[in-house]
Amino acid sequence: MTTRTSSGQPARDERPAGDAAEETPLAKAARPFKWLGLTVAGGLATIIAGAVVTGWSWAQDQWREFHREPRISAIVYSPENEGISFALPRAVTSGPDRRRLLAGDYEEVLRSGRGARIGEMKILLVLRGRRNDPIRVLDVRPRILSSGPVAAGTCLSLSNAGESPVFPVKADLDRLAGAGSGSSGRLLEKNLDLVYGERASVELTVTARKRSYEWDIEVSYVYGDSPGVQRDHFTAEGGPFRLTGPARRYAMAYGNPMISRFREIGRNVKRC
Numbered sequence: 001m002t003t004r005t006s007s008g009q010p011a012r013d014e015r016p017a018g019d020a021a022e023e024t025p026l027a028k029a030a031r032p033f034k035w036l037g038l039t040v041a042g043g044l045a046t047i048i049a050g051a052v053v054t055g056w057s058w059a060q061d062q063w064r065e066f067h068r069e070p071r072i073s074a075i076v077y078s079p080e081n082e083g084i085s086f087a088l089p090r091a092v093t094s095g096p097d098r099r100r101l102l103a104g105d106y107e108e109v110l111r112s113g114r115g116a117r118i119g120e121m122k123i124l125l126v127l128r129g130r131r132n133d134p135i136r137v138l139d140v141r142p143r144i145l146s147s148g149p150v151a152a153g154t155c156l157s158l159s160n161a162g163e164s165p166v167f168p169v170k171a172d173l174d175r176l177a178g179a180g181s182g183s184s185g186r187l188l189e190k191n192l193d194l195v196y197g198e199r200a201s202v203e204l205t206v207t208a209r210k211r212s213y214e215w216d217i218e219v220s221y222v223y224g225d226s227p228g229v230q231r232d233h234f235t236a237e238g239g240p241f242r243l244t245g246p247a248r249r250y251a252m253a254y255g256n257p258m259i260s261r262f263r264e265i266g267r268n269v270k271r272c
Helices: 017-019 025-066 095-102 107-110 172-179
Strands: 074-076 085-090 116-118 120-129 134-147 154-157 168-174 191-196 197-206 212-223 230-234 241-244 250-255 263-269
Touching: 017 154, 074 212, 074 230, 085 107, 095 107, 107 154, 116 134, 120 191, 120 212, 134 168, 134 172, 134 197, 134 263, 168 172, 172 197, 172 212, 191 197, 197 241
Parallel strands: 116 241, 154 250, 168 197
Antiparallel strands: 074 120, 085 116, 085 154, 120 197, 134 191, 134 212, 212 230, 212 241, 250 263
16 A cells, blocks of 8 residues: 655655665676776877877978978077187278278178188077977088188277187187098087977187188088988078188288277288
């Protein structure tokens, strides 16, 4: 006989809460497999996410290779250190260039007259990787583009402040020219590994005594599955670097003790 409530609905059978919470033997046996499934699913998600990231990085690199984007970019800077000197092949005795020098506008005179540093120059090279796959830089060195007799026309003496090196490279252009383009040996003390956006700074100290040179910077590296050693070349915005050995005498000499202007120091001078 079924009892009814005051509303006329059948009353529900009530069971203790503990009875509803009890697991069946089948549910207990399946519990380890449930945790195993969750663990496997989490591992698969991690693997898939890693594969997606790796695949995307690979696709980015292939896109850049297809469009021939450079693998390495560089910022090239030549700090003007205290006591540096420049030399021009011709003597500036009159005309517009002399007026520019006396007015302090020596940079245009150096550009138009192919002025070169005397004896030594420092170049700061900031390399930046442009691929997700690591690029291993093996060496950094000057590459001689041309050479000639030392510049003995006009010398210019400057005064300014300098900077300290980061990864130092020292090169003697006279020795490199004598060894030829196929010279062995490296100038960079250790390899530099670059990935996308990573930077490394190299300071080159380059010297010349016997001749004058035009040169740029050669960076040797290995990348991915590319066969052999790859090479990129960098220079300043104004063209190749110029460095000359000191001359025995200079037809004209100018200095800027007042910094803003040059004055004539002498003619047929022994030192700049």
